[in-house]
Amino acid sequence: MLSGRFFVYGHETACMDTVSTVRCFSSIKSAADHASGAHKGQYRKDRRTPYIVHPARVAGHVSMFGGSHVAIVSAWLHDVYEDCTPEWISLTDSFISALPLPEDEQREIAAIVDALTKKNTLPSKSARLSDSIGRILDAPPEATLVKICDRIDNFLDTAGRDGQVRKRYLVSTDEIIDRLSVRADFYGYEKAMNALKEIRYASLKNE
Numbered sequence: 001m002l003s004g005r006f007f008v009y010g011h012e013t014a015c016m017d018t019v020s021t022v023r024c025f026s027s028i029k030s031a032a033d034h035a036s037g038a039h040k041g042q043y044r045k046d047r048r049t050p051y052i053v054h055p056a057r058v059a060g061h062v063s064m065f066g067g068s069h070v071a072i073v074s075a076w077l078h079d080v081y082e083d084c085t086p087e088w089i090s091l092t093d094s095f096i097s098a099l100p101l102p103e104d105e106q107r108e109i110a111a112i113v114d115a116l117t118k119k120n121t122l123p124s125k126s127a128r129l130s131d132s133i134g135r136i137l138d139a140p141p142e143a144t145l146v147k148i149c150d151r152i153d154n155f156l157d158t159a160g161r162d163g164q165v166r167k168r169y170l171v172s173t174d175e176i177i178d179r180l181s182v183r184a185d186f187y188g189y190e191k192a193m194n195a196l197k198e199i200r201y202a203s204l205k206n207e
Contacts (some may be wrong), residue, residue: 023100024069031076032056034095038080038088044157054153055079060207061149062142066191071107071142074112078146083116106184108140116147129172133179141187142181151176155199173200 035055042051059075065077080092096110115135118128136143151173158169177197184193 024188025173027099027101028059028069028072030099031093032059033070034092035076035080035207038084042083042124045161049081051079051170057153058146061152061192064144065145065149065189065195067142067145070101070108070140071112071146073099073148074109074116074142075146076197077109077113078116078150080121081113108142112140112143112146114169115143125168126172129175132175136180137183141183144183144187145189147176147180148184148189148196152192152196152199155196168199168204 027163036052039055040050042053043049044051045069055076055078058078059072060072060076069084077092077096081089084092092113096106096113099106099109101109115138116132118125118132120128122128122131133147136147155169155173158166162167164171173196177193
């Protein structure tokens with residue numbers, strides 16, 4: 001078969017062949033549409049920006065740093081289980097299992113999204129983050145890339161927040177950097193991690 005590559009948000013992502021390319025495009029578009037429906041009516045912390053802007057940016061970052069179609073689909077879906085209604089959670093389970101992708105890739109997407117989903121049953125934000133990072137370390141490698149890209153976007157969004165919120169975010173970002181750096185280097189995501197470090201440490205002068 002012919003080899004194929006395609007572009008997402010202007011960045012090149014590998015696909016195995018022409019048939020796979022069609023399935024990759026279809027899966028990414030479907031994930032974007034699904035996430036748009038799930039997050040409809042939701043807004044970012046500024047109460048002005050539609051929430052879907054965040055997963056869209058994360059998907060773009062993932063693509064920019066060389067993520068596969070599996071990682072890009074996961075980026076679009078990464079906040080559905082945490083922030084959307086039980087109906088959308090159930091629909092997302094069915095959506096992933098119906099994607100026109102091999103079963104092993106469907107399982108990877110489900111595992112990545114699950115690892116990035118913080119458990120609201122845990123008592124504090126710090127406990128939820130620590131638990132999620134632990135599950136990311138056991139998840140498929142691209143969970144690490146999606147988390148780094150998620151934090152890059154969220155960190156940039158906190159620039160105008162008040163001092164206490166910003167301080168907590170700096171602490172949690174340091175935990176992500178500390179616990180995921182080795183895995184990021186091992187799997188070739190050092191450029192993404194270095195970008196997060198640069199963004200984080202550029203804020204030192206403002207602390």
